[in-house]
Amino acid sequence: MSQTEPIRFGILGCADIARKLSRTILLSSTATISAVGSRTLSKATTFAKLNNFRPTAKVYGSYEEVLDDPNVDAVYLPLPTTLHVKWAVAAAKKGKHVLLEKPVAVSVKEFDEIVKVCEECGVRFMDGTMWMHHPRTEVMKEFLEDGEKFGKVKSIHTCFTFGADPDFLENNIRVKPDLDALGSLGDEGWYCARAILWANNYELPKTALAYREPVLNKAGVLLSCGASLYWEDGRVATFYCSFLSNLTMDITAVGTKGTLHVHDFIIPYEEKKASFYAASKSSFGVTRQPSKHVIENHLTQEALMVTEFSRLVAEIKLKNAKPEEKWPTISRKTQLILDAVKASIDKGFEPVQIQE
Amino acid sequence: MSQTEPIRFGILGCADIARKLSRTILLSSTATISAVGSRTLSKATTFAKLNNFRPTAKVYGSYEEVLDDPNVDAVYLPLPTTLHVKWAVAAAKKGKHVLLEKPVAVSVKEFDEIVKVCEECGVRFMDGTMWMHHPRTEVMKEFLEDGEKFGKVKSIHTCFTFGADPDFLENNIRVKPDLDALGSLGDEGWYCARAILWANNYELPKTALAYREPVLNKAGVLLSCGASLYWEDGRVATFYCSFLSNLTMDITAVGTKGTLHVHDFIIPYEEKKASFYAASKSSFGVTRQPSKHVIENHLTQEALMVTEFSRLVAEIKLKNAKPEEKWPTISRKTQLILDAVKASIDKGFEPVQIQE
Numbered sequence: 001m002s003q004t005e006p007i008r009f010g011i012l013g014c015a016d017i018a019r020k021l022s023r024t025i026l027l028s029s030t031a032t033i034s035a036v037g038s039r040t041l042s043k044a045t046t047f048a049k050l051n052n053f054r055p056t057a058k059v060y061g062s063y064e065e066v067l068d069d070p071n072v073d074a075v076y077l078p079l080p081t082t083l084h085v086k087w088a089v090a091a092a093k094k095g096k097h098v099l100l101e102k103p104v105a106v107s108v109k110e111f112d113e114i115v116k117v118c119e120e121c122g123v124r125f126m127d128g129t130m131w132m133h134h135p136r137t138e139v140m141k142e143f144l145e146d147g148e149k150f151g152k153v154k155s156i157h158t159c160f161t162f163g164a165d166p167d168f169l170e171n172n173i174r175v176k177p178d179l180d181a182l183g184s185l186g187d188e189g190w191y192c193a194r195a196i197l198w199a200n201n202y203e204l205p206k207t208a209l210a211y212r213e214p215v216l217n218k219a220g221v222l223l224s225c226g227a228s229l230y231w232e233d234g235r236v237a238t239f240y241c242s243f244l245s246n247l248t249m250d251i252t253a254v255g256t257k258g259t260l261h262v263h264d265f266i267i268p269y270e271e272k273k274a275s276f277y278a279a280s281k282s283s284f285g286v287t288r289q290p291s292k293h294v295i296e297n298h299l300t301q302e303a304l305m306v307t308e309f310s311r312l313v314a315e316i317k318l319k320n321a322k323p324e325e326k327w328p329t330i331s332r333k334t335q336l337i338l339d340a341v342k343a344s345i346d347k348g349f350e351p352v353q354i355q356e
Numbered sequence: 357m358s359q360t361e362p363i364r365f366g367i368l369g370c371a372d373i374a375r376k377l378s379r380t381i382l383l384s385s386t387a388t389i390s391a392v393g394s395r396t397l398s399k400a401t402t403f404a405k406l407n408n409f410r411p412t413a414k415v416y417g418s419y420e421e422v423l424d425d426p427n428v429d430a431v432y433l434p435l436p437t438t439l440h441v442k443w444a445v446a447a448a449k450k451g452k453h454v455l456l457e458k459p460v461a462v463s464v465k466e467f468d469e470i471v472k473v474c475e476e477c478g479v480r481f482m483d484g485t486m487w488m489h490h491p492r493t494e495v496m497k498e499f500l501e502d503g504e505k506f507g508k509v510k511s512i513h514t515c516f517t518f519g520a521d522p523d524f525l526e527n528n529i530r531v532k533p534d535l536d537a538l539g540s541l542g543d544e545g546w547y548c549a550r551a552i553l554w555a556n557n558y559e560l561p562k563t564a565l566a567y568r569e570p571v572l573n574k575a576g577v578l579l580s581c582g583a584s585l586y587w588e589d590g591r592v593a594t595f596y597c598s599f600l601s602n603l604t605m606d607i608t609a610v611g612t613k614g615t616l617h618v619h620d621f622i623i624p625y626e627e628k629k630a631s632f633y634a635a636s637k638s639s640f641g642v643t644r645q646p647s648k649h650v651i652e653n654h655l656t657q658e659a660l661m662v663t664e665f666s667r668l669v670a671e672i673k674l675k676n677a678k679p680e681e682k683w684p685t686i687s688r689k690t691q692l693i694l695d696a697v698k699a700s701i702d703k704g705f706e707p708v709q710i711q712e
Contacts, residue, residue, distance in 0.1 A: 155598070212563065213590050230567075257519065263633075282518075
């Protein structure tokens with residue numbers, strides 16, 4: 001296989017979320033789709049047709065067949081969270097690299113199983129947190145790391161909410177205890193926890209304390225919740241996530257010398273550019289309004305994610321590189337925060353220590 | 357006294373904060389300064405000179421003399437919080453209306469004493485929370501009350517921080533336990549608690565839970581702290597305040613159908629106009645960016661506060677109106693939240709019930 005050959009993806013499952021990434025892969029120069037599997041052949045066939053898969057792409061009536069296909073290098077796994085450990089492990093064992101939707105697992109225990117097998121089998125692991133790959137994210141990080149302009153981070157608040165419609169609240173996998181046991185915490189809180197880690201150089205907080213009065217559905221799945229997180233040096237972070245509020249995607253990071261605001265961190269309002277607001281050494285006396293920074297992006301964040309994952313996979317295919325630890329480590333820390341918040345809720349809103 | 361005669365203010369104390377309001381009163385058509393008192397005559401004289409008081413304004417070397425001056429209708433009281441109860445009560449007993457800086461007291465118990473005497477003596481009470489009087493505040497409120505555009509409020513986050521210089525952190529009254537015992541919570545958290553109440557139609561939360569790991573100085577005064585607040589219906593609010601971070605003045609209110617962002621709610625970036633961002637029925641599919649709303653104001657928020665207070669005082673002077681309950685009630689609820697957060701900190705971060 002030459003360096004220019006694209007990484008061949010197999011898609012496991014035909015969830016709504018798989019559409020966007022499938023289209024992105026089809027448009028990518030570094031990746032292609034060579035197979036899709038669903039629980040029924042007809043579902044897979046419909047999905048392939050609707051998304052304009054090439055005629056050469058294989059269509060399977062099971063996930064196993066995708067994993068057995070020698071023309072599949074990597075799988076994209078948008079299945080319900082409960083199924084992640086089973087299918088990510090199965091894929092790795094068949095030598096397939098794994099791009100896994102978030103939350104990566106129901107618990108860090110299950111996630112560790114996934115990573116262990118990926119390491120043993122020498123395959124790449126990455127989660128599907130797209131905003132990490134947007135060029136804006138890097139520019140914002142430069143601001144946060146600027147000792148003069150931002151100083152040291154002191155507090156962060158993040159929020160991810162959207163207003164789910166009645167059908168979602170009744171039927172979506174994200175509100176079913178047997179499919180996505182973490183509900184809003186797993187689906188939305190994942191992004192908040194990630195943003196908090198990102199702004200803290202991935203230094204885990206010491207303690208998590210869930211907000212009181214979370215909203216649960218009849219099956220006990222979280223529809224609304226939040227938490228405060230604490231580091232030993234006095235840093236504090238809070239996040240709120242909900243299926244019951246208007247779409248809001250905020251990070252507010254306050255440092256000793258600067259403040260960062262972004263209002264669309266998960267999915268930018270526009271496809272080709274994205275903005276954030278930065279303020280430095282603000283004072284009452286002089287008007288120092290935050291400055292708006294606009295970052296243009298030629299490729300969408302999902303395309304950039306596919307490119308990065310394909311690059312990592314190609315490193316192994318072409319250069320026999322070892323699996324790197326950056327992405328699995330970040331995923332694990334994110335999951336650790338979710339686990340701690342869930343434990344805090346289960347313990348009646350007691351503080352829970354977070355241990356690596 | 358005719359309706360056009362301005363309300364005659366006496367200023368008690370020459371704190372920095374008194375300058376801005378003194379200048380505002382001097383420029384006002386509804387109010388004037390007829391006296392200023394300080395602990396020493398020289399301080400009061402210097403203050404009167406520096407701020408261009410009229411030659412007819414009396415200058416006193418004590419607070420008592422201001423209260424005894426028959427040409428004083430109302431007092432502005434920018435003294436350290438610990439002194440509020442003593443001097444607000446003394447002023448009311450002398451028949452002077454009271455415009456009191458925030459926090460209104462060290463505790464609601466002391467505040468109730470102030471209000472009781474104001475009622476008994478038939479004088480007006482208002483606290484000095486200027487942003488309440490900015491026309492933007494009313495326009496934002498209209499958005500929050502719009503059932504179609506904003507829906508029902510679900511979560512609010514507010515933040516007021518500023519980076520105090522070393523001199524402030526060493527010598528300012530706000531870090532002295534005998535002068536401003538509530539520190540950052542009283543000075544900054546006051547605005548956050550008020551904003552949270554304001555966005556909830558002044559419905560008190562049921563429970564307050566202080567953030568863990570607050571930062572205190574050697575004397576035990578809060579330099580950084582925060583809290584989460586809970587209503588029985590699942591609404592949640594959080595706030596963070598600090599003397600150790602870059603100036604940040606945020607309200608983020610998320611409702612079932614809309615989101616409000618304002619980044620300078622306490623002191624607008626500009627004197628003659630102020631903005632906020634409103635989003636309604638935001639969705640992933642269609643780009644629905646928040647819209648920026650700009651509200652022009654002919655008078656500054658401090659001038660509008662003086663105008664409103666003067667109007668209320670004139671109502672009593674001219675029409676024998678009874679003291680109204682709106683402003684004291686709002687002040688009291690704000691203080692109740694601060695008291696509960698302080699109690700939560702003192703109890704080792706236990707939840708504290710808030711009772712009216």
